[in-house]
Amino acid sequence: MVEAALVPNSGGLSAIVPVFIIALAMLCMGWINRNFDYDCANCGRRFSLSFWQAALSPHMMGREYVRCPDCGRRGWAAAVRR
Ligand SMILES: [Zn+2]
Numbered sequence: 001m002v003e004a005a006l007v008p009n010s011g012g013l014s015a016i017v018p019v020f021i022i023a024l025a026m027l028c029m030g031w032i033n034r035n036f037d038y039d040c041a042n043c044g045r046r047f048s049l050s051f052w053q054a055a056l057s058p059h060m061m062g063r064e065y066v067r068c069p070d071c072g073r074r075g076w077a078a079a080v081r082r
Helices: 003-033 051-056
Strands: 036-038 063-069 073-082
Touching: 003 036, 003 051
Parallel strands: none
Antiparallel strands: 036 073, 063 073
């Protein structure tokens, strides 16, 4: 009886957790996007990214692999505090 009552509850929770994590990651990305610009690795020009550009491009250790809007070359642009 107790187990049967708990199953729908835990099922609902396990469906919500990934959504919650994604929402948290999106909030985090939004914050980074608002507070950081990027320095082009090729020409040094500073530029900002749209939310989806920043969210969808590969990144590691404070660098984002993106195309520079100025020189048009792809590279690891360093994130810098705005
Ligand atoms: Zn550039």
